[in-house]
Amino acid sequence: MVASFVTHRALDGGTYRLEGDLDLRAPCTxxxxxxxxxxxxxxxxxxxxxxxxxxxxxxxxxxxxxxxxxxxxxxxxxxxxxxxxxxxxxxxxxxxxxxxxxxxxxxxxxxxxxxxxxxxxxxxxxxxxxxxxxxxxxxxxxxxTQPATVIKEVPDLGLLELSRRTKEHSAQLPPWKGVAVASGELFRDTLSDGSPFFVLSSTEIWATVVPLASTSVERVPEAVGRLKLRLTG
Known part of the structure; x- marks a missing residue:
């Protein structure tokens, strides 16, 4: 797939640019x-x-x-x-x-x-x-009361949620070292029901990825590695 990019603005004014060879055409909230x-x-x-x-x-x-x-x-x-x-x-x-x-x-x-x-x-x-x-x-x-979130569904990746990184986010990071990817450090964890999810943390952005039912969980790290995230505002 040819690399594409899209820009979304959060309600607090944060502007997120997403780029990569993924299907980024879906709208966001x-x-x-x-x-x-x-x-x-x-x-x-x-x-x-x-x-x-x-x-x-x-x-x-x-x-x-x-x-x-x-x-x-x-x-x-x-x-x-x-x-x-x-x-x-x-x-x-x-x-x-x-x-x-x-x-x-x-x-x-x-x-x-x-x-x-x-x-x-x-x-x-x-x-x-x-x-x-x-x-x-x-x-x-x-x-x-807190930074706004941007929520977007990305095929082959899952439900992506973005926000500005805060001190509270930093305190939530797992004690183990994550995997280095293009946009930060990627961690894998589980929800209360046992379902897997991923956290992508950079100096400015806090992102979570919840795989969809049709998503191969084992392929999520590779897909995240193809996605570049940047906070421009």
Whole structure:
């Protein structure tokens, strides 16, 4: 396969360039948690169809509110959820911002549409050709809780998750020495259910690889060795 490359932007502004003779055509998603005025909110960004896909998976019809917001279209879907045992009723909002190429999704509880607008203004949304970026305003009490992740499925490799490396990541490294590859040091470990996974660590990037059912686990190190990762922003 001829070497190819792709660039993805995480919600915290981190820009990842992936290059190698692997199939890198699949889109990615990015997720991050933001504290907004004491409220913890998880945002997920992806292709422009992401919001429609999530609304469909929740069996939601047309949005209850739709307006132009921060150079995109904001749609708010209202729903009712009832907890079977307690009978507790909640009315979560599915909030979808859609730009030219990308969409941002979150679910919020106990807020009105007006309060949703205020929350989104405090985090800021910017779109580029590589993805969406949030810009939390500390003056409004908004801040990232940790680096954003980029998640992408790569055939012959598995589910790849990327983020900036932190001190917490370094503390999670196994005590044994990993295998040197083009983009860092590769470690093999097992999940709680016994399934294998891999950790790729460099000075800037922390990546995990979970092999797919169709992936040959023994061939993952060779595939990772053909992948070059670079953090450019």
């Amino acid at each position: 990015s997720a991050v948690e933001v504290v907004v005025g004491g409220r913890l909110v998880e945002f997920t960004a992806g292709p422009a169809t992401l919001g429609d896909d999530v609304a469909s998976s929740l069996s939601l019809g047309a949005p209850d509110s739709e307006l132009t917001f921060q150079k995109g279209t904001l749609r708010v879907y209202e729903s009712i959820e009832r907890e079977p045992r307690s009978g507790l009723v909640e009315r979560p909002l599915l909030v979808v911002w859609r730009g030219e190429r990308h969409a941002l999704v979150t679910r919020l509880y106990g807020l009105s549409v007006t309060e949703v607008l205020g929350l989104l203004r405090s985090v800021g949304i910017a779109e580029s050709e590589y993805g969406l970026t949030l810009q939390p305003r500390r003056s409004a009490g908004s801040a990232f």
